[in-house]
Amino acid sequence: xxxxxxxxxxxxxxxxxxxxLRAHGYTAWLAGGCVRDLLLSVSPQDFxxxxxxxxxxxxxxxxxxxxxxxxxxxxxxxxxxGRIEIATFRSDGSYKDxxxxxxxxxxxxxxxxxxxxxxxxxxxYDPETREIKDYVDGRKDLGAKxxxxxxxxxxxxxxxxxxxxRVVRFAAQLGFEVEPKTKAAVTLMADQIQVISAxxxxxxxxxLMQTSRSSMGIQLLNDLGLLRAxxxxxxxxxxxxxxxxxxxxxxxxxxxxxxxLFWLCFLNKGIEVELLKNKLREMKFSKDEFEVYFYxxxxxxxxxxxxxxxxxxxxLVFGKHGRSVLEVGKILWKDxxxxxxxxxxxKLLNDFSELPRALVNGDDLIALGLxxxxxxxxxxxxxxxxxxxxxxxxxxxxxxxTKKQIS
Numbered sequence: 001x002x003x004x005x006x007x008x009x010x011x012x013x014x015x016x017x018x019x020x021l022r023a024h025g026y027t028a029w030l031a032g033g034c035v036r037d038l039l040l041s042v043s044p045q046d047f048x049x050x051x052x053x054x055x056x057x058x059x060x061x062x063x064x065x066x067x068x069x070x071x072x073x074x075x076x077x078x079x080x081x082g083r084i085e086i087a088t089f090r091s092d093g094s095y096k097d098x099x100x101x102x103x104x105x106x107x108x109x110x111x112x113x114x115x116x117x118x119x120x121x122x123x124x125y126d127p128e129t130r131e132i133k134d135y136v137d138g139r140k141d142l143g144a145k146x147x148x149x150x151x152x153x154x155x156x157x158x159x160x161x162x163x164x165x166r167v168v169r170f171a172a173q174l175g176f177e178v179e180p181k182t183k184a185a186v187t188l189m190a191d192q193i194q195v196i197s198a199x200x201x202x203x204x205x206x207x208l209m210q211t212s213r214s215s216m217g218i219q220l221l222n223d224l225g226l227l228r229a230x231x232x233x234x235x236x237x238x239x240x241x242x243x244x245x246x247x248x249x250x251x252x253x254x255x256x257x258x259x260x261l262f263w264l265c266f267l268n269k270g271i272e273v274e275l276l277k278n279k280l281r282e283m284k285f286s287k288d289e290f291e292v293y294f295y296x297x298x299x300x301x302x303x304x305x306x307x308x309x310x311x312x313x314x315x316l317v318f319g320k321h322g323r324s325v326l327e328v329g330k331i332l333w334k335d336x337x338x339x340x341x342x343x344x345x346x347k348l349l350n351d352f353s354e355l356p357r358a359l360v361n362g363d364d365l366i367a368l369g370l371x372x373x374x375x376x377x378x379x380x381x382x383x384x385x386x387x388x389x390x391x392x393x394x395x396x397x398x399x400x401x402t403k404k405q406i407s
Contacts, residue, residue, distance in 0.1 A: 002130065004038050013079040014047045017086065018127050020061055026053040029109070029133065031087070032116070035123040039132070039142055040174070049086045050124065054106055058086050072104050091115050095159040110135045117156060117163050118170065118182075119148045145176045153185035161192050164226060165204040172208055172217030183224065190225035201230055202283035209258045215248035218262070234279045239269040250331050257327050259289070260296050264332065267297065292321050299325040303345060304338050311385025317348050318355045351391075358384045359398040368399075370406055379405050 005011050018028035028051050034044035051058070058075045059065050065086075066076040073088035089112040090104040109124060113135040116122040120142045124133035132139060141148050147167055149156040157163050164186045171178050178186075193201065208217045218240065221227045228235050243265040250258055266276055280290065299316050302308050303325075308316065316322055329342035360383045365376050383402050392398055 001038060001041065004041055004043055005034075005127075008043060008047075010047055010079065010081045010084065013081060014049065014084060015127060017049055017062070017077060017079075017084060021049075021051050021053060021058075021086075022128065024053070024057075024061060026051050026057070027089075027109075028127070030125040030127060031112075031123070032121050035125045035132065036120050036138075036142065038125060039123070039139065046082070047084055049084060050089055050109070050112065051086060052089055052106075053086075054088055058088070062086075072100075073106060092159070100160070109133060114150060116150050117160070117166065119150055120146075120174075120176075121170075122150055141179075145174070146179050147171055147174075147176045147182065148179035149182045149185065153182045154189070157185055157189050157192075161189075161196050162200065162204065164189065164193055164224070165196075165201065165208075165221075168217050168220050168224070168226065169204060169208045169211065171220060172211040172213040175213060175216075178220070186224045186226070191229045193226055193229050198282045199284040202285075205230075206255060206259065209247075209262070210255050212251050214251060214258060215244045215246075218247060219244045231279065234266055234271050234276055236266060236269050236271055239265040239271065242269065246331060249334065253327065253331070256292055256324060257331075260293050260324065260328050261331060263293060264297060264300075264328070292324060295319075295321045296325050296328050300329055300332070303329060303341050304333075306341070308345075309385060310389045313345050313348055314351070314355060314385075314388045317345060318352070355388070356393065359387055359392065359395045360384075360402050364399060365402070365406070368403055368406055 005014075014030070018030075021028035028049060031048045031050040034047045037044040053061070055067070055070050055073055055075050059067065062075070062077045064078055066078065066083075068074065068076045069085075073090045075086045076083045077086055088106050089109050091107040091111040092104055092115045093102045095102070113122040113124070113133075116136075119136045119138040119140075121138070122136045123138045123142075125131070126133065136150050147170055149163075149167075167178055167182065167186065170176065208214055208221075211217060218227070221230075222237075222240050222244075227240060243262050246261050246265065247258060250261055253261075263276065263280070267273065280293075285293075299321075302312075302316075316325060319325075326342060326346050330339065330346075333339040333342060358380070360380065362372065362376060362380065365379060366372070370376050370379070379402065382405065383398060386392070386401060387398055
């Protein structure tokens with residue numbers, strides 16, 4: 001089982017940190033997701049070290065450390081492969097903003113476990129003795145594939161509203177069931193997710209989309225009432241059910257493809273473009289995300305309507321987001337008449353390894369007596385399409401055709 005840790009590139013650095021803490025008389029365990037992953041035989045993304053050494057002591061032991069999160073007992077230690085977090089065992093004070101505690105009190109391992117979110121994330125591992133430290137029956141829930149809030153679920157979600165999204169993400173990531181009382185608490189408190197910033201909510205949605213069970217996660221978000229609270233004015237039940245089906249066929253696709261498919265479902269069910277744009281801006285959709293999404297949306301509309309010329313189709317296929325258009329189209333239209341349209345355009349990839357350069361440019365048109373204008377732009381565009389469609393690679397021939405367009 002330990003091989004999972006030993007194969008990780010950070011493991012030697014983790015052991016070195018733990019050895020340093022122990023050499024000075026302090027406890028040094030691993031905590032949270034990495035311990036859960038160890039027991040599931042999954043390689044962890046990173047490691048979190050927990051100790052009874054207070055932050056000031058940790059900083060003295062690791063002079064290059066960063067005091068990011070020191071107020072919460074967290075010190076970051078830079079290592080060759082990134083950073084490793086060292087946290088002091090703590091219990092949390094009151095939560096007033098629905099996200100973070102006002103203060104923390106350094107405490108015992110058991111109290112530290114009892115303030116965590118879910119039992120399967122509240123396990124500790126002693127790398128020296130190779131023992132699992134379990135104060136909340138996390139191993140039992142792990143074996144039963146159950147996600148259960150530590151202690152009172154209402155209190156856990158009242159403390160940090162984001163945990164309501166995290167329980168869904170973990171369920172999708174791990175393929176676990178959410179324990180009934182934990183699920184009931186989310187359902188009753190779902191509207192309170194709105195105290196979390198739209199940007200942070202969107203970050204969690206993207207992380208959910210990156211799991212191999214995103215369709216399950218979206219369905220669970222909807223069943224618990226979280227999607228209605230998150231999406232508000234653009235919420236549409238038909239769009240959600242369509243997204244669940246479509247994402248089910250796209251689980252191995254990239255985040256870009258899955259995200260585009262998800263939001264396309266809303267437009268396809270009648271949500272106004274400007275309303276959706278406003279929601280995406282609120283969620284801090286990046287410039288690149290906007291570009292991809294609306295490029296694909298516009299391209300699919302043109303493909304479906306059949307208004308693309310052959311030249312335009314070539315440009316689409318070899319354009320910056322052409323592959324995304326084809327991938328989204330094939331998934332979205334798998335069982336519709338439009339599937340053959342996207343297949344037809346995909347076959348154009350065999351015509352060129354890449355698009356050739358235009359044989360005729362603005363200087364050529366000026367030499368023919370045309371001044372820079374919108375007409376010039378139009379002629380250049382038509383000339384290029386003519387070149388592609390007829391697979392012309394002879395410049396004199398293209399100049400001859402272009403001259404006729406001017407006259």
